[in-house]
Amino acid sequence: xxxxxxxxxxxxxxxxxxxxxxxxxxxxxxxxxxxxxxxxxxxxxxxxxxxxxxxxxxxxxxxxxxxxxxxxxxxxxxxxxxxxxxxxxxxxxxxxxxxxxxxxxxxxxxxxxxxxx
Amino acid sequence: xxxxxxxxxxxxxxxxxxxxxxxxxxxxxxxxxxxxxxxxxxxxxxxxxxxxxxxxxxxxxxxxxxxxxxxxxxxxxxxxxxxxxxxxxxxxxxxxxxxxxxxxxxxxxxxxxxx
Numbered sequence: 001x002x003x004x005x006x007x008x009x010x011x012x013x014x015x016x017x018x019x020x021x022x023x024x025x026x027x028x029x030x031x032x033x034x035x036x037x038x039x040x041x042x043x044x045x046x047x048x049x050x051x052x053x054x055x056x057x058x059x060x061x062x063x064x065x066x067x068x069x070x071x072x073x074x075x076x077x078x079x080x081x082x083x084x085x086x087x088x089x090x091x092x093x094x095x096x097x098x099x100x101x102x103x104x105x106x107x108x109x110x111x112x113x114x115x116x117x
Numbered sequence: 118x119x120x121x122x123x124x125x126x127x128x129x130x131x132x133x134x135x136x137x138x139x140x141x142x143x144x145x146x147x148x149x150x151x152x153x154x155x156x157x158x159x160x161x162x163x164x165x166x167x168x169x170x171x172x173x174x175x176x177x178x179x180x181x182x183x184x185x186x187x188x189x190x191x192x193x194x195x196x197x198x199x200x201x202x203x204x205x206x207x208x209x210x211x212x213x214x215x216x217x218x219x220x221x222x223x224x225x226x227x228x229x230x231x232x
Contacts, residue, residue, distance in 0.1 A: 032218055034219060034220070038160075041225075041227075042224070042225070043208060043222045043223065043224045043225050044162075044208070044220075044222050046219055046220075049217075049218070049219055091160060093160075093162065095162070095220075097218060105164070106152075106164070106220060108161065108162035108163075110159070110160065110161050111160045111161070
């Protein structure tokens with residue numbers, strides 16, 4: 001089945017630094033990638049949607065200059081949290097949709113726990 | 118905008134028993150998809166079942182089945198013969214058939230399975 005590999009699974013960074021999270025679709029072409037943020041015991045909050053080769057579409061209230069999304073290829077999308085602050089600490093999840101066989105499916109990465117100290 | 122409501126934050130069930138998780142949604146669209154996702158402690162989101170709104174027949178996947186009531190905008194999930202591995206957060210989600218592909222999630226419900 002479709003697999004999305006998300007790395008790192010956990011990261012601790014100092015306040016003010018940037019962190020990059022990668023999501024790779026291993027056996028299909030991810031035409032669309034969704035990035036979510038999840039607070040403890042809460043639902044998934046969509047941050048942005050990106051299509052390969054296009055600029056990401058951000059949800060209302062999400063700072064595009066702080067959360068940089070790149071979807072340069074059909075198998076790789078990245079989320080960079082720039083100038084991270086403790087309030088950015090959260091669980092980040094990507095979800096990919098592909099064309100063809102997997103067209104109805106959303107394949108989720110295993111998530112990244114970001115802690116900013 | 119579409120909304121998804123899961124009114125029960127937590128439920129528990131005895132192993133081997135049946136439990137029903139409720140979900141309601143609000144939309145003005147006639148065609149859409151509905152999903153139930155499971156998120157175990159590993160935090161990996163797993164698709165449990167999917168329903169297309171244009172299909173009258175309720176979706177079934179082994180021990181999991183739905184009761185889709187389109188007029189009532191209700192989409193409940195029934196888990197039969199509950200197993201310890203069913204313990205997880207369960208999220209109901211909605212997706213428009215046209216336009217935006219994004220999923221709209223409910224707040225989730227924590228299911229505990231007691232041995």
